[in-house]
Amino acid sequence: MNHRILRCCVIGSACALVAAGVLEAKLRVVSTLQDFAAIAQAIGGDRVDTFALAKGYQDPHYVDAKPSLVLHLSRADLLIVAGLELEIGYLPPLIDQSRNSKIHPGNAAYLDASIGCEILSIPTQKITRAMGDVHPSGNPHYWTDPENGRIIARTIAAKLAAIDPKGTETYRENLSAFDTTLDAKLVEWQVKFKPFAGTKVVTFHDSWPNFAKHFGLEIVGNVEPKPGIPPTPSHTLEIINRIQAQHVPVILVEPYFDTKTPKSIAARTGATVVTLYPSVGGIPEIKTYFDLFDTDLDLLVRALGGVS
Ligand SMILES: [Zn+2]
Secondary structure (H helix, E strand, O other): OOOOEOOOOOOHHHHHHHHOOOOEOOEEEEEOOHHHHHHHHHHHHHHEEEEEOOOOOOOOOOOOOOHHHHHHHHOOOEEEEOOOOOOOOOHHHHHHHHOOHHHOOOOOOEEEOOOOOOOOOOOOOOOOHHHOOOOOOOOOOHHHOHHHHHHHHHHHHHHHHHHOHHHHHHHHHHHHHHHHHHHHHHHHHHHHHHHHOOOEEEEOOOOOHHHHHHHOOEEEEEOOOOOOOOOOHHHHHHHHHHHHHHOOOEEEEOOOOOOHHHHHHHHHHOOEEEEOOOOOOOOOOOOOHHHHHHHHHHHHHHHOOOOO
16 A cells, blocks of 8 residues: 555545545655754645654754654655754664665655755865864755745755655645745845844854845854854953954854853843744744744844834
């Protein structure tokens, strides 16, 4: 029996529906990030069920490899990953343990969402361990630019149609609706944030170059001395000096980092610590990809003294 047809018929009428092809199981889409799950749900509608391995309030580089995640992967019809080595610390063993050959890198049900996206900070020099957790293919936090979100939606729609040709029309219509909403939101966000373009910020981790480029923020430093390396006293002092010299008003912190150092920097400089959410699910209110930017821009505008 086709894997998309319900396998277990407990009630006779359900059996009849399955036999008639009326009742089809949904396509099981597993993603590493909640952002991709949200976009896949928007495109797939009621033809898909989505599940994210990393929740939006967790550090996306490090996911606790629980057996329940292996179970989700073992049943997945599609796996969507950020790629660019974001998941290198946890995903390869989970894929191996799932014994689901379809979702292995390079196979039909494995989708790297970075394809076609604008990727920043691609290193031009040889990577060494001394540089910290630098990703050799560029910064993997690219979904924080909504124009990349548009590309990701297109890539997901094409992949869903390839796996489930019967849904092609649904995916095409939902992609068109996603694009229309995004176009309207881009105008709204630009108007809202325009007065703050050029604002200098310090961020905890190097999660925001795509976001900063799109919305016109200038990142002058990170609290982490190198990606993935906890703050050190000498680097913290350098950041304090930079904030004072350049009058940086805010320090942006992802929700999964300790705010002790950012708060001590704020106390020394007068800058404001703002928790900014890099992903859908960072707080329960951020349910869709559009909610993510609505929430983050409101938080920034409020912190910068505007009316959100
Ligand atoms: Zn990172």
